[in-house]
Amino acid sequence: MTTLSWGRRYLLCRPDHFTVAYEINPFMHVQVHPDPAAAAAQFDGLVEALRAAGAALEFLEPAAGLPDLVFTANAGVVDGDVFVPSLFRHPERQGETPHDVAWFAAHDYRVTPLEGTEPFEGAGDVLPFGGGPGAAHGPVLVAGYRMRSTVGAHTRLAALLGVPVRTVELIDERYYHVDLVFCPLDERRALIAPQGLDRYGCRVLEELVPEPVWLEDDEAISFCANSVVVNDVVVMPSCTPRLGKILEGAGLTVVVAPVGEFLKAGGGCRCLTLALDVDLSAARHAVGGR
Numbered sequence: 001m002t003t004l005s006w007g008r009r010y011l012l013c014r015p016d017h018f019t020v021a022y023e024i025n026p027f028m029h030v031q032v033h034p035d036p037a038a039a040a041a042q043f044d045g046l047v048e049a050l051r052a053a054g055a056a057l058e059f060l061e062p063a064a065g066l067p068d069l070v071f072t073a074n075a076g077v078v079d080g081d082v083f084v085p086s087l088f089r090h091p092e093r094q095g096e097t098p099h100d101v102a103w104f105a106a107h108d109y110r111v112t113p114l115e116g117t118e119p120f121e122g123a124g125d126v127l128p129f130g131g132g133p134g135a136a137h138g139p140v141l142v143a144g145y146r147m148r149s150t151v152g153a154h155t156r157l158a159a160l161l162g163v164p165v166r167t168v169e170l171i172d173e174r175y176y177h178v179d180l181v182f183c184p185l186d187e188r189r190a191l192i193a194p195q196g197l198d199r200y201g202c203r204v205l206e207e208l209v210p211e212p213v214w215l216e217d218d219e220a221i222s223f224c225a226n227s228v229v230v231n232d233v234v235v236m237p238s239c240t241p242r243l244g245k246i247l248e249g250a251g252l253t254v255v256v257a258p259v260g261e262f263l264k265a266g267g268g269c270r271c272l273t274l275a276l277d278v279d280l281s282a283a284r285h286a287v288g289g290r
């Protein structure tokens with residue numbers, strides 16, 4: 001097993017202003033409020049699990065009136081020192097972008113916006129796969145479209161970064177971001193929830209991932225794919241004995257960090273993190289450079 005070349009540095013945002021104030025996915029119900037103290041404790045548990053696995057963490061300042069700012073995966077996409085901010089589909093989240101951009105600008109990233117106005121929800125809908133030692137192919141971006149991002153936006157992202165992109169359609173509104181159906185585990189393995197994909201999408205991922213781990217229905221809907229991989233540790237919102245056995249058999253260590261309060265807003269462990277150490281330069285060389 002060769003561990004991922006990224007996933008050791010993350011941006012998070014403390015849930016000081018986290019709540020469910022609107023409904024933009026099927027999990028959100030304005031009458032079902034997260035408990036602030038429980039959310040804070042779960043967030044601390046996630047932070048502890050990520051640090052214990054060896055991750056370095058950075059924190060974005062929470063902001064009143066932006067309850068979903070905690071889901072930093074949707075801030076944008078990082079490639080080396082380039083940050084491409086999201087273009088949120090829903091007006092409810094569009095106020096997050098100036099905060100995200102300010103953080104990246106203050107931390108010496110080159111903020112490089114996508115052209116156009118088509119929606120694009122960052123690392124929630126775009127995950128790199130492959131390219132490191134032991135990989136079957138150079139790195140590509142696996143990108144989900146239809147619910148929150150468009151094929152047009154992904155095409156522009158591919159052109160902007162100069163990297164190959166494989167788009168898959170998200171067909172079930174419960175799996176509205178690609179990080180709910182796809183999770184790279186190492187250079188050869190990934191969790192895949194076929195429940196949110198059509199046959200074509202499954203084929204695309206099958207061809208890309210030499211050793212896929214397909215999730216069963218109960219695992220997919222409990223957001224097992226929304227996990228954070230740090231070295232050989234998989235920090236998961238939940239796990240089943242079946243899946244635990246497969247992962248441990250592959251040489252990975254499973255750590256469950258319960259995030260039930262955040263699931264009320266439709267987000268799990270991965271949604272609460274944005275990888276800061278993604279570097280797609282190997283992908284650029286593969287397609288002829290930027």
Ligand code: ARG
Binds near residue numbers: 073093124267270
């Ligand atoms: N309430 C947020 C939304 O609907 C949850 C975002 C989850 N993020 C993710 N990367 N899947 O936008």
